[in-house]
Amino acid sequence: MTDTSHSTIASPGKVEQNPLTRFLRATEIDTRMLGMVAALLIIWVGFHIYTDGLFLTPRNLWNLSVQTCEIAVLATGMVLVIVTRNIDLSIGSMLGFVAMIMGVIQVKFLPQYLGFDNSFTWVITLACGLIVGTLIGTLQGVIIAFMGVPSFIVTLGGFLAWRGLAWYVTSGQTVAPLDTTFRIMGGGAEGSIGSVWSWVIGVIACLMIIAGLASSRHQRKRFNFPQRPLWAEIFLAVVGCVLVLGAIWVSTVYYWPLGIAKRYAQAHNIAWPDGGIDIPYGIAVPVLIAILVGIVMTFIATRLRFGRYVFAIGGNPEAAELAGIKTRWVTVRVFAIMGLLAAVAAAISTARLNAAANSQGTTYELYTIAAAVIGGTSLAGGTGTIAGAMLGALVMQSLQSGMGLANVDTPIQNVVVGVVLVVAVWLDTVYRARAK
Template identity: 35%
Template sequence: MTSTDSPSLTTAGGQPDTSKTPPAGSTRAVVGVTQFKAAFTRYKILALAVVIAIVWVFFNYLTDGDFLTARNLSNLLRQMAITGMLASGMVFVIIAGEIDLSVGSLLGLLGGIAALFDARYHLPLPVNLVAVLAIGAAIGCFNGYWVAYRGIPSFIVTLAGLLAFRGILLGITHGVTVTPISPGLVAVGQSYLPALIGIILAAAMFVVLATVTLRNRANRRTHGLKVPAFGLDLAKIALTGVALAGFIVVLNAYRGIPTPVLILLCLLGGLTIMARRTVLGRRIYAIGGNLEATRLSGVDVQRVKLVVFGLMGAAAALAGVMTTARLAAGSPSAGSLQELDAIASCIIGGTSMRGGAGTVAGALIGALIMASLDNGMSMLSVDTYWQMIVKGTILLLAVWLDIATGTKSA
């Protein structure tokens, strides 16, 4: 009878055949790499928080304590708010497997339009804001139409927009700064919340986050899913409370929460809910994860991509208004190369260039890292070319880390 057993792993002399058995050291290395990938994917936000702490301590040491003053941290957060707004929209574009190179020029154009509406046509502030946001969303949908319905690569469409939108801005402003800007519009970018209101908002945010965490535990238990240890969730709630308290204490030590930072936090909350709790959010991740499978499942992929670019346009409009308000003028050079900071923020924050993975919170942490580098190196009077070299190197390392860890989850 012929044996059906698997071939014996022995040599002709009866000795064990080790030619096909991986070395023990190699096996341990593979297991170690796998564990590192899993840990990095699970604790990515925590790893980024550690990076921020290291960067802040480093610059605080080199600036003799000036970096971590309340005034500088307040300015740092105001500085990152605009990049964070762009990154909040860019993260969904990248998750969907696309790219938008036009957002810097679009920011400048929409900021210039807001300045013209205010200085030349004297539109009331609410009308101005709604009009600029609508124009931004329409331009974003225009980009999305060419990508989704005409099949032109987003790289080409938005590269054309990068050039065209900057040209339109120079045309409508005649290459000169638009002034004066009304106090109401300036206040959008330069005002601060009173200390008491900041404390109330922080307390409300803590209650909401704690409630959501506990409700998630209950939902997972109801559906028979694995529930994390209660101590772990309790520690997460406690750390959130400590972080919010420190955030409020530091900002109130200067002048309070900057209005752009408050708007950015509202944007974070709204877009995070959209990403995690809505059909649109799940479809965006599905498109980036597997486009063909998503299409075959009946999802209107073209419409979703159109909406994603429209969202990016609205985010650029908001960032443009904030830029004009912060500068108290409409500058023809506003937003120059800011698309690179937005993309870098997303990648550093864990958004995968392959699509299908990323979070708004991660993108904002990435924006904070970029702003911290800009702020710290400026305080140290580091030459501009060195600043560009450092930021470019960090972006390259972030992409390499994404590829090396093979992250593909949201």
């Protein structure tokens, strides 16, 4: 009787697991992440059909990757902010203010002492921008953490104040053109690394994926943790490498315009054949910056004590305080990081536009919050991933790019973004209710 009862209890669990469930359990793929990937593919294919084949082209995909970078960088910081049960509505205005500061420094201030296009101009400009952004974030964090003012109010005030100060810096005038080396951070023909280095980075990324899976398997075996089946490890490695190499291939089959290529050939004494020269773009520098930010922020969130403190505060602030976590200083550091990332995004935006304008960063706070929420960050705090937020940024930019190609009016685009944000929050609410 005992044997019969055990078999009766164990067997239903095995019977109820359909092939998809067993596959997801074996590979440990996050179902929410898988859902986002499916939604992204639907968006891409849908817009490709609707625009008569204009969306899924190397040119549009390359431009899409560059356009996503600013929101992706901001979203990595917004994850930590929302996880701690706060919000930051000032990042768009903060980006605009820091962008204007960097524009003035390299166009009006430094040329008086270093001349134009000095090799140190971009370094000084970027350093000043990062310092200003970090100080702004720290100031807001101190007000929130030590003065007890809700983050919504503080950052709403920053939303108005920093935009006003950005206008005051130049009385509303656009600052241009920018330093040649600084513009590399914005992408374009000279802001990409070419075919050879792109493939080198692709191969290195594939080796890192394989090494990471092997290291994880070794650590699980060392501490007697459950391991994924070998076929699941191989599947994840193959899928990861295919995605990486596919992205590299797309970036290397998109070529410089003939006019730019011809000027490049003349400047470097390269003979110009009758059919012209195909110079591939390769990976854009801002994409590399965004990927590096994503890796660093993932390391901070998952590997450092600070990251564990952030999620502990979001899960239960009172328990975190009783456990000895200095919650106020953690909050200050979270907003300081957000300010630093706003400065990074400002550098990318300013370099891409080759100008600092007062309109920079407008509505970025909404797109960033939407990207983080779509990526699985709960507005209730305590949960969120950096990779999910960056994927959410790609989803948001894909919608915007697709609607632009489809000639959808800007007001309708805003309606779509608003609907997507509301639906994302609703899905998060449903997901958390079912998880209880």
